[in-house]
Amino acid sequence: MPKAIDTTQLDRVEAVLVRGPVPLPAQSAGQRLRRAFRGALLRLTRPFARYEREVDVALLDALRRQHVELEGLRKRHAERLDRLEQLSEEIIIATQSLHRLCQEAGTDDAAVAPVAQAKSTRPVPDQ
Numbered sequence: 001m002p003k004a005i006d007t008t009q010l011d012r013v014e015a016v017l018v019r020g021p022v023p024l025p026a027q028s029a030g031q032r033l034r035r036a037f038r039g040a041l042l043r044l045t046r047p048f049a050r051y052e053r054e055v056d057v058a059l060l061d062a063l064r065r066q067h068v069e070l071e072g073l074r075k076r077h078a079e080r081l082d083r084l085e086q087l088s089e090e091i092i093i094a095t096q097s098l099h100r101l102c103q104e105a106g107t108d109d110a111a112v113a114p115v116a117q118a119k120s121t122r123p124v125p126d127q
Contacts, residue, residue, distance in 0.1 A: 007067065010060065010063055010064055010067065013060055013063075014060055017053070017056055017057060017060065
C-alpha cells in the first residue's frame with residue numbers, strides 16, 4: 001500500500017504562512033539603510049504580496065482537501081481489497097467442497113468431461 005501523506009509537512013507550510021517573513025535585525029548603518037530600502041520595496045509590492053499570500057493560502061487549503069479525499073480513497077481501497085480477499089477465499093473453499101463431493105459421489109474427471117464438453121458445444125438459444 002502506498003505511503004500515507006505526512007500531515008506535518010502541510011502543518012509546517014501553514015506555520016510559515018501564519019508567521020510571515022522573519023524580520024532582519026539592524027546593527028550597522030549599512031544594514032539600517034538596507035532595511036529601510038527593503039521596507040520601501042515591500043510597501044510598493046504589498047498588493048502583489050497580498051495576492052501571493054492569497055494564492056498560498058488557497059493552495060494550502062486545496063492540498064488539505066486533497067489529502068482528506070486521498071485518505072478516504074485509501075481507506076475504501078483497503079476495504080475493497082479485504083472484501084476481494086474474502087471472496088477469493090470463499091471461492092477456494094467452495095471449489096474444494098465441490099471437488100470433494102464429486103469424489104465422494106464416485107464421479108471422476110473422465111465422467112464429468114463429456115458432460116462439460118456437451119454443454120459447451122450446445123448452441124445458445126436466441127432470447
